[in-house]
Amino acid sequence: MHLMLPVLPLPIVSDADCEKVTAVLLKSRTGEFDLESILFLKLRSLGVHDLGCLGECVNLEKLDLSGNNITNLAPLASLRLLSILNLSANRISSIEPLRSCESLQNLNVAGNIISSIENLHCLGSLRKLENIRLKDNTYNYTNPVCRNVSYRAVVLEMFPNIKVLDGERVVGRGSDLYQLCKDIDDTIKAGLYKNGQLIEHPDCKPWVEDSYWEIKRSNNAIIEEAYKQFNDVLHECRLLNNRATHVISQTERSMSLKKQPKQYAI
Template structure:
């Protein structure tokens, strides 16, 4: 009886069902779900996930998904993580007009032609096809011109494979900031503002300062990141303590034995 229950549970995990979605989110109506994380559940069939019409952020990483077809109806989807799956086609995402961030690292996307379907997504600004941290990649990334061609295909992209290509943090941003700092430095002599009426910075004061957004999603990301840092510090302290104890124990073992005379 228990084995049958286990098989039924496994079957539920392999396919996305209304019961699974409701148990994971606590929402009674699928249309009310805004954020959904179904990471590492062995899912290969997305089932009824397309009925979550209000879904904005979706994490399906670490599963066995072959087809993204059920996602084609998610017009409000902003961020999608399907890393570490078995996906070869992104065609169903061509209708996700609100998509801004897409992580497909660790799949089997074989060529740049497989990415043409995303060119109609004008809001897409963050694409990840490889992730060196987890050693995730795609066959397309072996192309020596992959990065340059991708940037030509998506001229509005801001972040590629976790690296900023335009805006704050990019080479252009840093160059403009350095020039502006040089201009400001030239306006002052011995701490006093000198007369250079024709030489003015082209941006307002504090423009280069990175400010935190009031966006609730970004605030939550900051919180999660700080939680991870805290856990890392705890693990580091624990590891340091264990190493210290081991070294002390080994040091005691190496000391010559003393015998009473």
């Protein structure tokens, strides 16, 4: 006779219990019973201020801690396999522990309190680091260091292997493509106006069908995470497009008002 042991469900952790990262929280969020089995982890906007036992997730590859109250990154020093790290919108002033994250490729620390270029020197030994974000105009995130007039030039000189800084590609074919697209876009916009008036083109159709950009779901965890990141980028693009449209509209309205002849009461 075989006895069937009941499978105990993982404890449910409410957001109110998430100020400190615990093994219970990590297992509840990921469904993993072993912390070393966790590869991807998202603890976004949970009010976390103590990273607790997070350093025990030694095989962690992608980590999102954005929108919390984190100040101390010491537990992250043991995450040697970490490649993507999002620490945006926290209260971080020192990123010194990240010098040990030798696999780090993509780092987002926008929306913190990093005050000087010297605070970034600890990242100099990270040979795989290609993407750094210290400010994000989409969400109005920045750092005090970004106010330095020579900030961009100094950072690029400090990290010659960087390919993307603050969301803008700085080297390689991607930057050439970006400039080419920008030139084409400017040319198209110029052709939409004649004598300062917008020309209507009723026969214009979209290049692709409406469903072209829809993302098909997958059961593969890695592909699923890639889809999530791509959707985040699309969301940022939509926000930027809406903001640009609003600014252009305001500018055109302002210019039209300036061109109107002044009327005097007789």
